[in-house]
Amino acid sequence: MMPKLPFLKKHASTSLSTGSSTFNPVDRSEIFRASRRDFLKIGSLAAGGFVLGVNFQCSGPKGELITFAPNVFVSIGSDNIVTILAHRSEMGTGIRTSLPMIVADELGADWSKVKIMQAEGDEDKYGNQNTDGSFSVRMFYEPMKKAGATARHMLMQAAATEWGVAPSECDTEASHVVLKGSSKKIPFGDLVSQIQTMEIPKPESLVMKDFSSYKLVGTDVPIFDAKDIAMGKAKFGADVSLPNMLIAVVQRSPVVGAKVVSYKDENALAISGVKKVVKIDGPGLPAGLDQPLEGIAVLAENTWAAIKGSQALEIEWDLGPNQTYNSANQLQEMLKSTSSSGTVKRERGNFNQAKSSSGKIIEKTYLAPFYAHATVEPPAAIADVKADGSAEIWAPSQHPQWARGAVAGVLGVDVSKVRLNVTLLGGGFGRKSKPDYVVEAALLSKAAGVPVRVQWTRECDLHHDYYHSQSAQRIVATLDGAGNLTGWNHHTVFPAIGAGLDAAPPSDGELDLGCRDFPYDVPNIKIEAHETTAHTRVGWLRSVSNIHHAFAICTMLDEIAETRGIDPIDQALQLLGEDKDITFAGEMVGDYGNYGEKIEDFPWSTARMKKVIQTVAEKSNWKQNLSAGKAMGFAAHRSFLTYVACVVMVENDAAGNLIIPEVHYVVDCGIGVNTDRIRSQFEGGAQFATSLAMTSAITFENGKVQQNNFDTYKIIRMPQSPKKIHVHIVPSMEKPTGVGEPPVPPFIPALANAIYKLSGKRNYELPFKA
Amino acid sequence: MQNYTLSINGKSQDVTASEDMPLLWVLRDLLDMKGTKFGCGQALCGACTVHLDGEAVRSCSLPISQVGSGKITTIEGLSETGDHPLQKAWVDHVVPQCGYCQSGQIMNAAAFLAKNPSPSESQIESAMEGNLCRCGTYNRIKDAILTASKSL
Numbered sequence: 001m002m003p004k005l006p007f008l009k010k011h012a013s014t015s016l017s018t019g020s021s022t023f024n025p026v027d028r029s030e031i032f033r034a035s036r037r038d039f040l041k042i043g044s045l046a047a048g049g050f051v052l053g054v055n056f057q058c059s060g061p062k063g064e065l066i067t068f069a070p071n072v073f074v075s076i077g078s079d080n081i082v083t084i085l086a087h088r089s090e091m092g093t094g095i096r097t098s099l100p101m102i103v104a105d106e107l108g109a110d111w112s113k114v115k116i117m118q119a120e121g122d123e124d125k126y127g128n129q130n131t132d133g134s135f136s137v138r139m140f141y142e143p144m145k146k147a148g149a150t151a152r153h154m155l156m157q158a159a160a161t162e163w164g165v166a167p168s169e170c171d172t173e174a175s176h177v178v179l180k181g182s183s184k185k186i187p188f189g190d191l192v193s194q195i196q197t198m199e200i201p202k203p204e205s206l207v208m209k210d211f212s213s214y215k216l217v218g219t220d221v222p223i224f225d226a227k228d229i230a231m232g233k234a235k236f237g238a239d240v241s242l243p244n245m246l247i248a249v250v251q252r253s254p255v256v257g258a259k260v261v262s263y264k265d266e267n268a269l270a271i272s273g274v275k276k277v278v279k280i281d282g283p284g285l286p287a288g289l290d291q292p293l294e295g296i297a298v299l300a301e302n303t304w305a306a307i308k309g310s311q312a313l314e315i316e317w318d319l320g321p322n323q324t325y326n327s328a329n330q331l332q333e334m335l336k337s338t339s340s341s342g343t344v345k346r347e348r349g350n351f352n353q354a355k356s357s358s359g360k361i362i363e364k365t366y367l368a369p370f371y372a373h374a375t376v377e378p379p380a381a382i383a384d385v386k387a388d389g390s391a392e393i394w395a396p397s398q399h400p401q402w403a404r405g406a407v408a409g410v411l412g413v414d415v416s417k418v419r420l421n422v423t424l425l426g427g428g429f430g431r432k433s434k435p436d437y438v439v440e441a442a443l444l445s446k447a448a449g450v451p452v453r454v455q456w457t458r459e460c461d462l463h464h465d466y467y468h469s470q471s472a473q474r475i476v477a478t479l480d481g482a483g484n485l486t487g488w489n490h491h492t493v494f495p496a497i498g499a500g501l502d503a504a505p506p507s508d509g510e511l512d513l514g515c516r517d518f519p520y521d522v523p524n525i526k527i528e529a530h531e532t533t534a535h536t537r538v539g540w541l542r543s544v545s546n547i548h549h550a551f552a553i554c555t556m557l558d559e560i561a562e563t564r565g566i567d568p569i570d571q572a573l574q575l576l577g578e579d580k581d582i583t584f585a586g587e588m589v590g591d592y593g594n595y596g597e598k599i600e601d602f603p604w605s606t607a608r609m610k611k612v613i614q615t616v617a618e619k620s621n622w623k624q625n626l627s628a629g630k631a632m633g634f635a636a637h638r639s640f641l642t643y644v645a646c647v648v649m650v651e652n653d654a655a656g657n658l659i660i661p662e663v664h665y666v667v668d669c670g671i672g673v674n675t676d677r678i679r680s681q682f683e684g685g686a687q688f689a690t691s692l693a694m695t696s697a698i699t700f701e702n703g704k705v706q707q708n709n710f711d712t713y714k715i716i717r718m719p720q721s722p723k724k725i726h727v728h729i730v731p732s733m734e735k736p737t738g739v740g741e742p743p744v745p746p747f748i749p750a751l752a753n754a755i756y757k758l759s760g761k762r763n764y765e766l767p768f769k770a
Numbered sequence: 771m772q773n774y775t776l777s778i779n780g781k782s783q784d785v786t787a788s789e790d791m792p793l794l795w796v797l798r799d800l801l802d803m804k805g806t807k808f809g810c811g812q813a814l815c816g817a818c819t820v821h822l823d824g825e826a827v828r829s830c831s832l833p834i835s836q837v838g839s840g841k842i843t844t845i846e847g848l849s850e851t852g853d854h855p856l857q858k859a860w861v862d863h864v865v866p867q868c869g870y871c872q873s874g875q876i877m878n879a880a881a882f883l884a885k886n887p888s889p890s891e892s893q894i895e896s897a898m899e900g901n902l903c904r905c906g907t908y909n910r911i912k913d914a915i916l917t918a919s920k921s922l
Binding site: 226304428710 | 771788790791792795798799802805806807808809810811812815817844845846849852856857860861864865866867868869870871872873876892896898899900901902903904905906907908909911912
């Protein structure tokens with residue numbers, strides 16, 4: 001038996017508001033020379049080199065300054081190799097390449113002589129490493145530039161002294177300091193000993209490079225790991241192997257909150273290779289966000305024996321209060337609740353008055369299911385818990401510090417006793433922010449006294465995810481006699497992240513994701529949230545509640561445009577009105593989160609949105625007369641501070657199957673760092689959204705997930721996938737914002753609107769029935 | 771438990787395993803060859819694709835007892851230095867996002883191209899239908915296969 005797991009509320013709460021960090025990216029980083037001690041930690045790569053740290057200072061949730069202890073980000077070796085530490089988790093966005101690009105470009109390093117090293121999970125050293133909420137580039141663009149500029153200035157100073165010239169006569173290029181107007185140059189590596197004792201220049205003395213002189217930032221740079229991946233050499237979570245390691249496969253509570261009454265493990269232990277059976281005590285209810293579910297783990301010498309062993313267990317469960325849960329019934333109840341009054345979360349004007357005096361009322365309801373993340377790499381983690389309680393972990397984790405803290409919590413040791421190595425992630429999409437699987441590995445290693453890899457099967461993954469919530473929405477729109485949109489009343493209800501059996505409305509943070517930040521010039525707006533319960537674990541999935549909010553809003557707008565007899569793009573431009581920065585002042589009940597940023601720093605800009613909409617109309621040739629059997633649909637949505645407009649084209653193939661021959665995306669994400677990875681995120685986002693729109697749904701009966709594997713939880717495959725995905729990046733010098741999540745929300749309604757134009761049938765429910 | 775002698779990437783390998791152990795776990799757990807990935811265990815996602823006598827097979831669902839004297843090729847054996855035309859095309863098109871499914875994608879594509887060196891787009895789509903990519907790199911996979919087909 002193992003001790004009951006504490007609920008690590010501190011960590012859980014950091015991500016509840018928006019599924020992302022609350023740190024403000026206004027740059028207050030400090031650059032410093034790393035100490036001898038820090039130097040030694042990465043000494044093997046920086047031998048004889050110069051190491052420069054970035055000391056982050058960020059605003060905490062209440063505006064207080066948070067300073068992180070010294071850390072190490074960039075080193076220059078006497079071998080002229082520049083090593084840059086990647087402190088964000090790589091799950092396919094390319095961040096392991098994009099952030100080092102910024103440092104290298106400002107420094108003037110030869111990219112082919114840059115090495116990238118993955119940092120371990122350590123909040124004291126690296127600040128918040130939670131890789132979700134599409135904010136890595138947003139938060140670290142300025143600090144990365146500053147680190148590069150600091151090293152560049154020191155190198156130029158050293159070379160200038162050598163040449164007897166002013167530093168302003170020097171420049172850096174291809175990992176050399178060059179003397180302008182001459183052929184003189186010195187490799188960075190030859191200047192290391194001079195800069196080791198040099199004073200770090202004051203930030204105000206740094207002259208940053210002009211954007212136009214960047215050679216990497218703003219261009220297509222191949223990802224660092226491409227060749228390793230193509231050769232099968234890239235190391236993901238489950239690829240870590242330790243001596244004497246056992247592999248664990250766990251049978252977990254089939255219903256959230258279920259507890260083991262008794263179990264028989266004789267048959268499991270009789271399987272060749274099975275070594276041990278260990279019970280994991282779960283918290284019951286509430287299930288929490290960072291704890292394992294209750295379960296019985298079979299530990300074996302190899303994965304196959306562990307899988308067979310887990311299947312051979314006979315477990316009697318007390319299924320608890322969720323055993324009667326049926327998701328379809330709940331969805332109907334949620335839908336019903338939207339026809340009554342909810343809690344008002346935003347109000348402008350007087351909607352009820354607008355309704356009573358309106359010429360026409362359009363009222364529609366929208367349903368969306370639970371979704372699983374279904375990363376192709378199922379969760380896996382390796383733990384080596386030593387006799388003294390210290391532990392070393394290897395995990396494909398989006399949030400290594402949360403995992404580290406959760407592991408320390410269950411082991412009852414200080415976090416400094418837990419070392420967490422971040423591997424590559426075989427997909428994340430929000431699933432691997434949760435540390436439950438990492439905690440399992442730690443508990444099992446402690447119980448077994450040997451290193452343990454916990455390996456989730458696909459069935460484990462689909463049955464025990466932190467699902468994207470199912471949702472019901474009702475939108476009531478009013479038109480006056482002249483056909484003007486006068487009122488907008490949006491009701492939304494879905495089990496909130498972290499909710500349980502007590503009925504609760506979605507959090508403000510979730511409503512801020514594409515619902516109450518409705519930007520259009522409608523004189524009367526009323527946003528209402530309704531309560532419901534959660535009978536499973538709810539988490540965040542790529543773009544979170546923007547998924548269902550954008551679906552409802554952008555299909556409703558299409559329907560309103562049709563009723564008004566105007567083009568939906570013309571309508572969007574008209575409703576955005578004049579160029580302005582929307583602050584929602586005086587309208588929100590409770591603070592508007594704005595993705596953790598101050599609205600003054602990142603306002604809701606109608607000008608930027610209009611620009612992406614106008615551009616998508618032009619690029620997609622929106623007003624063209626399409627040949628029969630083809631149709632286009634439009635949607636635009638701001639999420640994670642990035643502005644996206646999308647046009648999707650559909651047609652039926654000879655067999656009558658719907659295909660998506662063409663997609664146009666226009667994105668304004670501020671300064672684009674790695675343009676190829678911006679495009680790839682949008683290409684992939686369209687595919688991801690196609691699955692959400694057309695094929696995927698998780699349902700529950702008697703508290704149990706009904707989908708077991710990819711045959712019933714369907715992901716779009718190559719023949720059904722969108723064909724030509726054009727991604728147009730608006731040139732912008734605005735502060736950079738993220739691109740991981742923003743492609744998803746507008747795609748689904750654009751597809752729905754295209755299908756309507758093709759077939760005359762509107763889809764009000766995800767996934768589409770036709 | 772049984773003793774088996776397998777031919778993997780041109781090398782003879784002796785292993786002891788239960789006869790129902792899928793080739794995937796023989797490769798990953800017994801031989802420490804981690805390039806072949808686990809995705810579903812039911813031959814539904816293609817992440818575990820290897821070649822058996824040149825045919826693409828899902829190693830998660832192929833028991834070791836059925837391998838016999840068949841010649842197995844894994845991603846590690848596709849080329850010595852990553853210079854198979856598909857691997858080069860994968861890098862040139864920067865196909866991978868997370869990269870996890872790509873060993874299986876490349877192995878599936880390699881077996882397909884060996885049989886059909888000049889495929890059409892729709893032939894590629896049908897041939898690759900069994901390989902899932904959650905990141906959604908399908909169009910770059912298709913482009914990379916077309917590029918590789920031209921250099922064969």
